Amino acid sequence: MKTKEEYKKMIKDVKPIFDFLLPFVRKPLINKVIFSFIASGIAFIGASILPEWYLPIIVAFFNDKLNISIDNSIYAIDVIGLTVGIILTCIGLILLAIKIWDEKNERNFKREKxxxxxxxxxxxxENVVDFNSMDxxxxxxxxxxxxxxQANDMIHKNIESALIKQLELTRDIKPFINNxxxxxxxxxxxxxPLVFLLGYQVSDKFISKFDSVK
Structure with a gap:
């Protein structure tokens, strides 16, 4: 079992690694939290089983082949450190999986929407509106x-004629709006503006959701 001083030394040894890697992590806080959980967990696991993990294997091998009885309790895995490391790593991986799932759903939702x-x-x-600028x-x-x-309508025809054409267009628009x-x-x-007539034509359409982003 490691002492408190050994844990402090382990944390001190790992800190430069964190200081080096953290600038490469993206700014959102959740990414840093996930990274911290996983990195801390791996550090605890590594410190709990390395570098002496091979000693029990060697001792057991010689005990079996030479028919001797060397006490293999000279080494024991730091169970507490290993448990803490596994828990931290699992928490980090769970948070990462949730983040990936959430981002994927958000992308699919936006794409579908x-x-x-x-x-x-x-x-x-004429010569005022550039529709291509919005593409x-x-x-x-x-x-x-x-x-x-309707440039020609406003020059050679009357307002009533212009409104009739707008009414015809709203009939073409309504199937799209109802979808x-x-x-x-x-x-x-x-x-x-066509929006006046169009608004009147679709005024009975039920709007189930308002997108505040727009």
Whole structure:
């Protein structure tokens, strides 16, 4: 059994290793906690069984082959240190498994949640809207598009005609909005924003969850 002074010396010997490795650990606290549990457990296990682990094997071999009786109690594994090491290592591995499982579920959830999106492009003012500038924000989506350019309507026709075309577009949009696997993004600049009419058309749609990130 190791003495208190030997444990202090063991911790002192291990500390430089921690000081060297800790800067390489990512900043979140949970990573440092997991690393500390596993590293401490391995250190305790190593200190409990090394370097004298081979002595009982050698003593038993000579006792058997030479028919002698050497006391093999000259060495005994530090059971307390070994137990502490195993417990610390198991805790660290359990936390690591939970962290990996949680991150995997979060990635799958985000991937499923943002799988499909409807991009509604609407304009009635020429040479003002650059729809391509927003594409970089939609790289993780499977994008479907609906476009309504009413620049000509506002020049050569009346407002009533423009509203009729918007109404027709909302009918094309509604199947996407009624599909829970789709999200929608409206982009553009128009004299009569489509969102007013669209909001009226889908006002009876039940929203089960509000994403505060958006």
């Amino acid at each position: 943002t799988k499909n999106i409807l991009k509604i492009k609407h304009s009635s003012i 970089s924000y939609l790289t993780n989506y499977n994008v479907s598009e609906l476009e309504l350019n 829970s696997n789709f999200e929608a993004v409206y982009m553009g600049l128009a004299h009569i």
